[in-house]
Amino acid sequence: MEEKKKALKAAFPHTIPVLTGFIVLGAAYGILMTEAGYSWVWTVLTCTFVFAGSMQFVSVGMLSLGFHPISAVLMTLMVNARHLFYGISMLQKFNSAGKLKLYLIFSLCDETFSILCTAHPPAGVSYKWFMFFIAVLDHLYWIMGGLLGSVLGSFLTFNTKGIDFVLTALFVVIFINQWKATKNHLPVIVGVGASLICLILFGPSNFLIPAMIVILLLITLLKKPMEKEELL
Incomplete structure (x- = not known):
């Protein structure tokens, strides 16, 4: 338990930029889902089990038009093809994570990948648990943002055109942060x-x-x- 606490404490500061970005970005997704007629339950479920960032924004329109499995698979492959290359570069790191490997593979989003490429735990901190908590925290931020957006979307009515630009803004912030680091x-x-x-x-x-x-x-x-x- 002490090992996990140390890893969580070491991981959290690295995820703060993602926290600020995902709350806003996830909220934008939650608002779009509400505008499309989906309750907060569906937003939380997609944020938890899909967790695909840009693909989730695309999926709002796809769900509204009806579900077509082949189109969904092809669109997901096109939008998230970059994860194939992320996964290849993470093979060595994830192979040392034991049972945590499966979750690390599932939760490897752009932002988590960016952090894992440059962040290193301090001496005495387990690297596999350090990676795990970075992934878990980022995942939780996304769920929290989606839930917040769904709640706000059910009370507020405004023009949502262009709201998904926050995704681009978040990438720019992470790029600048990694350049400086x-x-x-x-x-x-x-x-x-x-x-x-x-x-x-x-x-x-x-x-x-x-x-x-x-x-x-x-x-x-x-x-x-x-x-x-x-x-x-």
Whole structure:
């Protein structure tokens, strides 16, 4: 129990930016769900068992049009294809997590991935429990935000157009936070550069998967130079 308490205490400060973002972002999702006619129960259930961020925003419209399994699968694959690459890069870390591995895989969202890439527990703190509590806290923030939005949405009536922009805003905040937290900016430059080139070549609707492939290849090729830069 003491081991878990230490890990939770060490993990919480790293999740504060996600807390502030997910409360707002989750609330936006909850409001959209209420506007679409779904009660807070459905919002909490989707936040708990789907936990797919941007895909949940897309799913609001899909649910309103009726459920089509094949379309849902293809759309989810397109929107969340980046998680394939997240998972590959997390294999080594998650393999050491034992029984916690399955939950870590399920809860690997963009924000949790970003934290796990740079955050390290202090001496004497279990790394697997440190990762677990980062994932759990981020998950809970999302559920809390969704519930808050559902409650507010049932009392307030206003134009929700553009409210999902908070997702983009959160990514920008996390990007800035990670830039400041690390000295080695080569991975960021590679990621941004590859994304821009693929955006130009493939267009806004088709650039994501090619960009992820290019980023993965470049990161693999530049692994040693990046590690040397980090040590300087």
